[in-house]
Amino acid sequence: MEWNDTPEQSAFRTQVSALLDEKLPDRYRDRKGDWQNDRVSEDPQVRETAEGWVNALAAKGWVAPHWPEEYGGAGLSSIEQFIFNQEMAKANAPRTGGRGVALLGPALIVHGTEEQKQEHLPKVLSGEIAWAQGYSEPGAGSDLASLQTRAVRDGDEYVINGQKIWTSEVHTADWLFALVRTDPDAPKHRGISFLMMDVKSPGISIRPLVDMTDEHWFNETFFEDVRVPAANVVGDENRGWYVGMTLLDFERSNISGAVTQRRAINELIEYANTDGMQISRLAERPTLCTEIADLYIETDVMFNFSFRIMTMQNAGQIPNYEASVSKMFASELLQRAAKTSAKVIGLYANISNADDDRAPMDARYARNYVHSMCESIRGGTSEVQRNIIATRGLGLPRG
Template sequence: MNAFWSPAQQAFAQEVRRFTTENLHPETRRRVLAGRPLSREDHMRWQDALARKGWIAGFWPREYGGCDWTPAESYIFQNETSALGAPWLLPFGVNYVGPVIYTYGSPEQKEEHLPGIVSNEVFWCQGYSEPEAGSDLANLKTKAVRDGDVYIVNGSKIWTSYAHWADWIFALVRTDPEAKAQEGISFMLIDLRSPGIAIRPIVSIEGAHHLNQVFFEDVRVPVRNIVGEVNKGWTYAKYLLGHERVLSAEIGKARRLLERVRTLAAEAGLGRDTRFRDRFHRYEIDMLALEWTTLRLLDRVMNGGAAGAEASLLKLRGSSIIQQIVEFTVDVLGPRALPYDPAWIDHGVKMPVPDGAEHVGVVAEFLFQRAPTIWGGSNEIQRNIIAKHALGL
């Protein structure tokens, strides 16, 4: 139990652990702990349980279906559930577009979209990156041209996570092609059932399908689906990215992955090996340092301050530490990590895992974890943000 927490916060942590233990499906937990890709059913039955409890959007204001959680309670929830093997709470509705809508959206947009998010009945995806606008997001080319009471949207978005599961996409579109890069961009809500939308799967390096490219060809989107002011979408995009990066420390996941390394090392007879212990404890210290940095930031936010550029630090260090731990895990496995075939980890293919390949999920996770230092703004971009806004360079 973290001594930083008050008695009420410690009681909340106990409640989260009890709820997770009682409601997380054993097969979902097994897949998470093994590093296997999850099906839509895995995610949905966990999020349905959270929705029934009223916790799927716990940090939202009560008037919109949340619990008014403090930043500390949100942090406790994320870390306790992750440490127990719960799936990542897919953030696109709850953590990203929902707060944008209840902060900047019209009353009609709030009424139409927020209930479906807190009930887990409407699945969202995020349309930011494009083939020529990744980390340089302001260079996006997808355009929306007004035609009476609709916009005609043409272009494409890429690396769109779980678009093949989604009902709606929130997208940045260029509504004023003559404006400077960060101007002339609007924040738009698009129904993925609209005519003219095509979704093409992108199979990632570990062989799983969670990424997509989304194409828009003369898609008609009602004018009322612009959030906030036209051409002010960059403001809302930055607000959303702040939410995304604060979530990136993933202390609970790092702790769980470190414990798995300890177990695998003991099985391999490395538990008392000096080189193993030195590396293990260096990563453990890095994780603890990040945790306390996160707690200091939470303390500031709870006392009325803003996360600021330090959110980029959490994203930078959190993604790097997770990446280092999974690399370490593969090193500990040694030759046991060599057998690998994507068909063994894809839940859509019923191919049994052969003898000697029982750690295929660890390898899949190692490959997948190349991505967190790129998504949400690459770590190089985070370093630039820290240099400019935190260090004044």
């Protein structure tokens, strides 16, 4: 495999980095802001920054680089998307549009009616509407098809009752797409519909779940006699499972994760080599140095998994268990890296306040340590990924 860019790819890379040089706000370059929060910030300047950034990407069609051009995307090839994601990650540039771009848009493009596409896709691209994902419930996570939130047809509407959990960022979102049960008597995968609803609909209430990072990201979302127009079903009633699984996330190669991990390991090595106190601590702990060497190698392995997924996509193949290998390896590597980094930094790794002068590298590693814990749960747990690799990948019997 040839990893070097062709002249065309190199020209495209230059275009992307030129836009980043010119338009990426310092707030994002310096990792000081989160785009989805910024767009609803109380500070008008922060809101303006978020808007300016989405407009800069939109002018190139790069809010949704993987969507077809007819829907406002850039219709990039897998390799171009890979290059785009690589350059964005290198510059710390946030992607905009969140779940609307990554999840809802692709599902609507494949399964939505023309009216639904016309109504929702432009608002995703302009950053006007942010979406949240209502799939998980207290009794339905890995076994998602057990979900119980009920939707009963009443004339031109559905009436929704039930509860979702772990609904990330629904408190800063405008609309929610959810899987709901429309036929409780059908086999469990067949009685589910995919429904879009305005988060401000009467009967929806949101309760924050503050996690161990002390951040408000998750929520519980409750539905009490919420009325949603029947026209908001995507695809056919009771066939929502298949719509919900059209998660054509444009980042299946996870190149952003690989670039970020490479930068993190390089920063850690630089810190270990330049801080006098660390140099003498590390000299006394050679096993810690070999741990860093292991991480360095594993980071390269992660990169190569990303290349493999991208190569498959570019050849028109759909990564299956290969995506599980990549996801599982990456999430567990991030956790190992966080632990080793904490050992290198020592007691100062307990400081999570970025403004505390004693915290090395703006306390990034302290925050990574707790954040990395969720990596092996979100988007399918490591246990579930191992099941997929064992059965679909290796042909071993199901337990």
